[in-house]
Amino acid sequence: MDFVLHSRLTDDTVFVTDWDLSRVLLMNDKRFPWIVLVPRRACVSEIFDLDENARVSLIGEINRAAKGLKSLTQTRGGCDKINIGSLGNLVPQLHVHIIARSRSDPAWPGPVWGAGEASPYESAALLGAISELRDAL
Amino acid sequence: MDFVLHSRLTDDTVFVTDWDLSRVLLMNDKRFPWIVLVPRRACVSEIFDLDENARVSLIGEINRAAKGLKSLTQTRGGCDKINIGSLGNLVPQLHVHIIARSRSDPAWPGPVWGAGEASPYESAALLGAISELRDAL
Numbered sequence A, B: 001m002d003f004v005l006h007s008r009l010t011d012d013t014v015f016v017t018d019w020d021l022s023r024v025l026l027m028n029d030k031r032f033p034w035i036v037l038v039p040r041r042a043c044v045s046e047i048f049d050l051d052e053n054a055r056v057s058l059i060g061e062i063n064r065a066a067k068g069l070k071s072l073t074q075t076r077g078g079c080d081k082i083n084i085g086s087l088g089n090l091v092p093q094l095h096v097h098i099i100a101r102s103r104s105d106p107a108w109p110g111p112v113w114g115a116g117e118a119s120p121y122e123s124a125a126l127l128g129a130i131s132e133l134r135d136a137l
Helices: A007-012 A052-074 A123-136 B007-012 B052-074 B123-136
Strands: A013-018 A022-027 A034-039 A081-086 A096-101 B013-018 B022-027 B034-039 B081-086 B096-101
Touching (some): A013 A123, A022 A096, A022 A123, A034 A052, A052 A096, B013 B123, B022 B052, B022 B096, B022 B123, B052 B081, B052 B123
Antiparallel strands (some): A022 A034, A081 A096, B013 B022, B022 B034
């Protein structure tokens, strides 16, 4: 069976690029610099559904995304913490959130999941955010 | 500098065991089967503060904890999803939560962080939970 992105992720994110293992997505929510990584494997829900090589790739890609977000935010005052999470209570397809958090953001110090409503980018700003993220990663 | 567990983690968790990289802790909250892994390294806050070998160890230990919680809960009806998160907005020492979630738990489908108040185990139940977890991991 081929990899197909879950419809909820299709709706909520935009494509940035494909890495060796994961599809790299930008969450369409301008409140937070927010990447979602989705391993391009079918029928994978839990971390232990991946083989060991894929898990090692995944932690490398999580690290790359975290460093990229850190450097991206450094041009505008920095971030205070990178949050990483893989929940999947609503979307069972294995996916990992990487979010740059700031003390001034609207959900601090709580988690972003379930915190208010997403605030989508305007179309020009979305293209800018994708381009900026590609350069930072 | 030596590894010292953050005081907030000391207060909220109990010691289970030490693995190659991480200290394994049980969150003292009987609402959720909940492990916290803390890499035993000083001055590490973000995933990119670890070297590559330690990151590979960490994903292996996350996987082991996730599988252990899954098998632990299978003796009592199973769990619906493993949640994994590394936030650190309140406790900057790098630590990873692994939680067995069920549709019937009090925070479903939201995240556990910030959801209500912890419900500590009674002392006999706490000893039982530690022993059961050691057997499952």
